[in-house]
Amino acid sequence: MGGWPRGFHQARTVVPTVLNLSVLAFFFGLDVRDILYKLVWLGPSTNFSFQPRQGWLYSRNHFSSRRPPICQQTIVSDFHARYGISALDVPLEWISDPGSDAEVELLEMLDVIGASTDLARVVCVEGFQLDHGPGRYVSTVFGCGSATYFRSAMIGYHATSIVNFLADKSWLTVDHLSFLELGFAIRQNDISEFTVSTTPDGHLDLEHFTQINFSSYGALYCLLVATDMLLLWLNVFSAGEDSPVEMMSRSLFRSTPVVVLTVMSHVLWWLMILPNVIVFTWTEDTVGQIQACLTSVRVWVLVVLLVNSVWDSVALVHERLAYQLVKRSYVSMLEVMAVAGLVAYGFRYRVFSIGSVKYGIEKQRVVDVDTFAGWAVFANTYNDDLDTIITTRLDVISAIYGPLAQILGTSLGGVVAVLVLKGIFIHLYQSARMRLHVVADKQAGSKPVSAQSYERLPLERLLNTAIRARSLMRNGLEVESVHEGELFIGPSLYFDFGLIVQERAQSKATCRRLGK
Known part of the structure; x- marks a missing residue:
């Protein structure tokens, strides 16, 4: 997973903190803005995803005339059909203004994703901005690390409307089985919520909650x-x-x-x-x-x-x-x-x-056992070869x-x-x-x-x-x-x-x- 080092290179500090027996978190401090990013292991796993949803959703947040080439690729254009999601009618106020800081964030993110030759190795994370002290938070900031170049990009500080697209797309996965063009599909999408509290000794305590949603559809x-x-x-x-x-x-x-x-x-x-x-x-x-x-x-x-x-x-x-x-x-x-x-x-x-076993065959979820010593990192991705499978x-x-x-x-x-x-x-x-x-x-x-x-x-x-x-x-x-x-x-x-x-x-x- 070449995107991991790229995702860390902007971090001022990386402090692992054991929250309880089954959760390990990393806290990042970015050079440009102080944002609390969360990378959570559930047991030996972590809550990350790869580029398909980010590429599609970032493209939707941009004027069509100013979208880079990656927005025209099938990994973006076929997103609705792949995940069984209805086309989103994007209000004008959600679209970034030309030349604005929000558009710069979007273009930088799309450039990081588009410049990676092995898209399956682009690592994307979600997090939130700790600006109100202890309390409940949802994901508002998102980032991706390139698998080809030593680059990463963050979005959500200026392009705040991106949360309207990504808030409920964590761990987006589709299990699609087809027999003679008759399909049975199960889609998973999650919503991440975080609770930050102060311990008696003055340290911050982070709890991560995941709301899992499953939707089934298809002729079968x-x-x-x-x-x-x-x-x-x-x-x-x-x-x-x-x-x-x-x-x-x-x-x-x-x-x-x-x-x-x-x-x-x-x-x-x-x-x-x-x-x-x-x-x-x-x-x-x-x-x-x-x-x-x-x-x-x-x-x-x-x-x-x-x-x-x-x-x-x-x-x-x-x-x-x-x-x-x-x-x-x-x-x-x-x-x-x-x-x-x-x-x-x-x-x-x-x-x-x-x-x-199924995800291993289809390469929809992959495991990295090398980047973090002693930990196995599970990440979400999508194998575009699945788009061509009829049976x-x-x-x-x-x-x-x-x-x-x-x-x-x-x-x-x-x-x-x-x-x-x-x-x-x-x-x-x-x-x-x-x-x-x-x-x-x-x-x-x-x-x-x-x-x-x-x-x-x-x-x-x-x-x-x-x-x-x-x-x-x-x-x-x-x-x-x-x-x-x-x-x-x-x-x-x-x-x-x-x-x-x-x-x-x-x-x-x-x-x-x-x-x-």
Whole structure:
């Protein structure tokens, strides 16, 4: 990051001050004006950005006829499209007057940026002018250090209107994923606030607060919202019965269209892990970290669908074997949720490193470990090669969805382990009970109905689905019951396959499909 030494060369003093256990600040004194500049590390990181936003915003603060060549480059002209920001209608009073000190500041800043051949190494910082003593401040002064020449420039002392452009553009970043020209974008922009107070021994104490804002947009984001609204409607009105008590009584995890919509929704939703990564990594608030963690364990729905899909495939290939295994073990949805939650928690650091891996591939955030001994400096930049990408690269997709695939695979293995352990326990328990009733079974002389060869029951043949063989996920071991020598499907399995039992007479019951 060649811009660091250039950014320091105007400083009269550089005094590192430890503010607390996780924040280190540098205080600059400029030769021309006394300004307090803040360079803050959150842990080992710092709050800096690079030239794209500065070049665009400084250009907007200048008359078009007097703008230097850099204002015509794509890094400036494509700024709106890149970050999804609407064009700003600049009032005349915000524009610097020709020949004024404000225009000189702007031209000097644009010259520093434009003269740098490697724009990705131009370091820009934000700060404020300490002119009212202790109190609250926002960023009002901004500076950039050239990566090519030993030069730096500051702006905001005369060109005060620049704060209208830059106040909410700290850490401006866009995560854009595109599939066949359908995009999903998440934009981050921050607002920096500072509190200066006096300690009992007379020293100044600086606290830095960052308000993080995330905005999502794009065709795929609209598809995600529409899919979630449709799923909400389907879940609320799935039963369609006359009595409101029966609303939401049926699980839709067996409905193929709903399963497809749910998978699509959660796969798209996984992109929202990127804001959670920032919140979890940056915040020092425990509540914020817990919120980010809880949001990230929503994968349990995908685990439920995966277990059902895998077992349906087993039943399709070998229905009799699936039935025999279902009779010997089962897993409940709560157990699947618990397994998925534990696995997601175990992979939390892998999940929360998605952002750094992605930014490393795209070179949107870079790390400098050489300039400051013992400290790693994280800085914001933009790789203009991303403007030419129509479909997101496979390595970026792998960086985002790789942890999700690991969580799903490990969770599936955890569910299998639960099934095996429960199967062993159930087998031992049933063996102990069978030894108590072996004499009675021999005297009966007839084979129990439930132990006869497997074949589909009339209701299963009517619906053309193996209800018992497919019911691995349920709340109890029993999948069938015997009444007067006849075998019946367990009542708890009806709802999963869209059936309800209605009493029509004193001793008769009928089944009908939900929603029919």
